Amino acid sequence: MVTRRDFLRGCAAVLLGSRAVGPAARGAAPELDPRSIPKYVTPLPIPPVMPAAPGEDPGTYVIAVRRFRQRMLPPGYPVTTVFGYGAPHRPETFATPAWTIEARADRPVQVTWVNQLVGRDGRHLPHLLSVDPTLHWANPPGGVAHRDHRPSFTSTPGPYRGPVPIVTHLHGGHSPDDSDGHPEAWFLPAACTVPAGYAAEGSRYAEFAEAFAERTGVTWRPGSAVYRYRNDQAAATLWYHDHALGITRLNVYAGLAGFYLIRGGPADLPQGVLPWPAPQAGDPPGLRYHEIPLAVQDRSFTADGALHYPDRRDAGGATGAYLPHGDVPPIWVPEFFGTTMLVNGVTWPVLDVEPCRYRFRLLNGCNSRTLILSIAASPAVRPVRAALPLWCVGGDGGFLPSPVELERLTLAPAERADVVVDFTGVREGTELYLVNEGPDVPYRGDGSDRPADPATTGQVMKFVVRALTGRDTSVPPGRLELPSPAPLGEAVRTRRLALLERESATPEVGPVAALLGVEGARPVPYGWHDPVTENPAVGDVEVWEFHNHTVDAHPMHIHEVMFEVVGREPFRGPARGPYPWERGRKDAVIAPPQQVTRVKARFDLAGRYVWHCHILEHEDNEMMRPYRIGP
Ligand SMILES: [Cu+2]
Structure with missing residues (x-):
């Protein structure tokens, strides 16, 4: 205390x-051209x-x-x-x-x-x-x-x-x-x-x-x-x-x-089964780690080094479109896509690795951007051919039932992936790249997404393989046996929820708010101010269905719970189970457009919580609802 x-x-x-900081730089400086920023010169910072x-x-x-x-x-x-x-x-x-x-x-x-x-x-x-x-x-x-x-x-x-x-x-x-x-x-x-x-x-x-x-x-x-x-x-x-x-x-x-x-x-898992060590309290600087968290975030900058984020909404010159005369918030933008990629707070870092196994805890910390990550030998060749697999062993809420070998890992905002990368046998001096084929626009996940600019946001970080300094005693990822959570059991009810958008009355402007609501013959939209419509009893297991009526995917997050992903069902098409990397407990799930996405959770702490889209621009403008557990 x-x-x-x-x-x-x-x-x-x-x-x-604060004397050393001075006022925040504002306004005048032009945006920094991301192509002019040299890549892979800054060593990856590892948060202590x-x-x-x-x-x-x-x-x-x-x-x-x-x-x-x-x-x-x-x-x-x-x-x-x-x-x-x-x-x-x-x-x-x-x-x-x-x-x-x-x-x-x-x-x-x-x-x-x-x-x-x-x-x-x-x-x-x-x-x-x-x-x-x-x-x-x-x-x-x-x-x-x-x-x-x-x-x-x-x-x-x-x-x-x-x-x-x-x-x-x-x-x-x-x-x-x-x-x-x-x-x-x-x-x-x-x-x-x-x-x-x-x-x-x-x-x-x-x-x-x-x-x-x-x-x-x-x-x-x-x-x-x-x-x-x-x-x-x-x-x-x-x-x-x-x-x-x-x-x-x-x-x-x-x-x-x-x-x-x-x-x-x-x-x-017992310590030593997965690659280790991770940073510990009081570590001196300069230690080598084999378990490393990687927060991937996109940012834009102005030439004076300031963070750049839009300071107005483009309404096509129609100033009468803005509130209070029209319906367009004057500053809020529906999504944000930065021009550079940062890992752990620096643009395009480089990490020296040994030819052995590493555990990376990946976080998509972007506001709006969905990442599709691979490890490639070349930073800019598309489509990417994976040089090494990503062995996904865990997700948002803990381990998967078994390791999953992936060429590509899709990670929406707020999602995490616990990944083992095995550099064993890779020749000293080899350079490998963490690359991104997710789009520079809102993710749809229906095959229509165009990969990010391979020269900028299509690249994330570089690995340089150095000499081995010790023996790797961790278990090869394909042989890992993972602790599996007990299933949640039968649901007592299913809630049918809707993901919606409100378009501006001014043509060409686009959405002025993202919304949630209750699904029905006609979905009913609700705002943040509307009374609670989801009220599980303490201890109830429920299925929540996200009926996505918009054109983009939304990463849906429910507070208090770790849910099971039950699966997805296109409005017109057969239902599918979760992806292999979604078979652990999760707290955020991609709800693709024109599909129903189902999750199942036990709600067990009485109180006031929220559920929302984790595209932060959506969450900030009505795509969030209060909910209550218990009386
Ligand atoms: Cu959203």
């Missing part, structure tokens, strides 16, 4: 640190392990959000201003992606999340990116009465420049609702410049703070929230990221994401 004194000390550190709070029980963390600079582009280019997580008592820990939280199965973790997006003199920092105030979003200026609303305007507004709301979700966590990072449980920094009348917290913050205090005795300080994670779940690759209402796409794009790994328990 952070004390008041620690909290103030944390703020003071920000005040000092997040240190626990000093003087506290193990498993107790204080993690703040700050603004700082980080080298994302190669040497010789400007550094990039980002948001990121870190431990306030160790300023060098602030990074994006964040340092990894290492958790053990069945040992709870407590994190005090602190919003330190404040600058010199304790003034709040505005967002790095353009916040669209016309969405149904956190809306702090609405005050207590109109926070978490869609505000009304008499003329088309510019971006919101006020204090930034944050709230952290542990993605894949079996978390009580007070610790789940509900989108309306956000909080502003405890800054001296929050204007009078602004809401400092989201509309659900107080009720979760009260529930948390009641069950733990721990109270939340202004500008922070304390969460407890049970970790009573299978060993798996989780991640934590921001989830504030209507601004998640910008907070995550600015850098608010990190890995959270659960190890141990009956659903893990």
